[in-house]
Amino acid sequence: MHTNKETPELTTWILWLMTILSGLVVANNYYNQPLLALIAADFRVTESAVSKISVLTQLGYAAGLLFIVPLGDKVHRKRLILIDLAFVVGALLLMAFAKEIWLLFVASFLIGVTSVIPQIFVPMTAELSAPEQKSSNIGLVMSGLLMGILLSRFFSGIVGEYFGWRAMFNIAAGAMLVAWLLVYMYLPEVRPNFVGSYQSLMRSVGKLARSQPRLQLASFRGAMAFGAMSAVFTTLVFHLEEAPFYAGASIVGSFGLVGAVGALAAAFVGRLNKRFTTYQLIYFSLLIVVGSWGFIYFGGATYIGLVLGIVLIDLxxxxxxxxxxTDYFSIPTNATSRLNTVYMVSYFIGGALGTYLAGMAWQFGRWDGVCAVGATFSILAWIAHVVWAKKVTMDVEKGDS
Structure with a gap:
């Protein structure tokens, strides 16, 4: 455990730096989504084949979360971030210059593996925040991350349509060089809080996953909800290419801008924690996710239906x-990076599963099939919360008493 003297102060500037860099880095995982049709045309492959790029990026991200993020508790985080950013640049350049489809698959996986820095920033924020500011500070960093996810689609759609899909990955590599300089110049060092081998570190990740029911439930809810959103965003490009839309990459990317409305609204949810319980906020949040599919399915042939659905699912x-x-960071332990590892690995496995099943559903059932996959994931998240959340809370309180 750190003493106050050893713990750096979380200034407003550092908090905003982590917020902005979280958005820039996580965006690397999503630039490909509006570009899939352009890539498919360039390499003369099918839409379902090129959708593997999104799946591999998400699986790579899950691998990076599992094997890199726990190191935030063991090694100096600033050094870890600088080394990781150098590899991000290499992976993006490989994507930009790949001439074979299999190289795109490799590059996509590596981009996912290395773009995990935001998930080092989030536990840093939780660790350095005062208890009464934890929810709002996490909400701010998460809003940067989420804006990065959503605006990346908008930006890459425009760049892809006017300059080609390869230009987007060259621009992203340049942005990561700027991020490296900002981290080197301004990010404070946070001392590690785990002493032991890498093997024992990874064993402790497994122990947390097995022994913390609050973390287990949060992980399932997150995985299912993210799987639902991944289903719609991965296949949206194919849906909008067809009648009655016949839309290009820039229109598809603009749906990321639409989703940003929901993400910005979500940034304020931490402030509501003073008036509502965590259970209530998650209950209604997941109910919104379930309800969004009514607009996405029944209004799926109109822009207004899709816009409302995308705003709601993102919110x-x-x-x-x-x-x-906020829920699992309240578990009394200093293993914040490892808690985040368990949750985020589950989250992106859910995203990859949603992407994969939506790709299959598109092939066999088009938009109706995609909606069936997304709605099923959403309902499972909500049911799990309703059935188990209160029981988990009571069991934890009994254990603490």
Missing amino acids: GLQSSHIMNQ
Whole structure:
């Protein structure tokens, strides 16, 4: 445990730096989504084949979360972030210059593995925040991350349509060089809080996953809700290409801008924690995710239906995500990076599963199939919360008493 003397102060500037860099880095995982049709045309492959790029990026992200993020408790975080950023640049350049489809798959996986820095920032924020500011500070950093996810689609759609899909990854590599300089110049060092081998560190991750029911439930809720959103965003590009839309990459990317409305609203959910319980906030957030599919399915042939559905699914997902993190970061332990590892690995496995099943559903059932996958994931998240959340809370309170 750190003493106050050893713990750096979380200034407003440092908090905003982590917020902005979280958005810039996480965006690397999502630039590909509006570009899939362009990539498929360039390499003369099918839409379902090129959708593997999104799946591999999410699986890579899950691998990075599992094997890199726990190191935030063991090694100096600033050094870890600087080394990781150098590898991010290399992976993005490999994507930009790949001439074979299999190289795109490799590059996509590596981009996912290395773009995990925001998940080092989030536990840093939780660790350095005063208890009464924890929810709102996590909400701010998460809003940066979420804006990065959503605006990345908008930006890459425009760049792809006017400059080609490869230009986007060159621009992203340049942005990561700027991020490296900002981290080197301004980010404070946080001392590690785990002493032991890497093997024992990873064993402790497994122990947390097995022994913390609050973390287990948050992980399932997060995985299912993110799987639902991944289903719609991965296949949206194919849906909008067809009748009655016949839309290009820039229109598809603009739905990321639409989703940003929901993400911005979700940034304020931490402030509501003073008036409502965590259970209530997650309950209604997941109910919004379930309800969004009514607009996405029944209004799926209109822009207004899709816009309302995307705003609602993003609002519900990001609100529940912030409250999930507030919930498990309240577990009394200093293993913040490892708690975040368990949750975020589950989260992105859920995203990869949603992406994969939506790709299959599109092939066999088009938009109706995608909606069936997304709605099922959403309902499972909400049911799990309703059935188990109060029981988990009571069991934890009994154990603490």
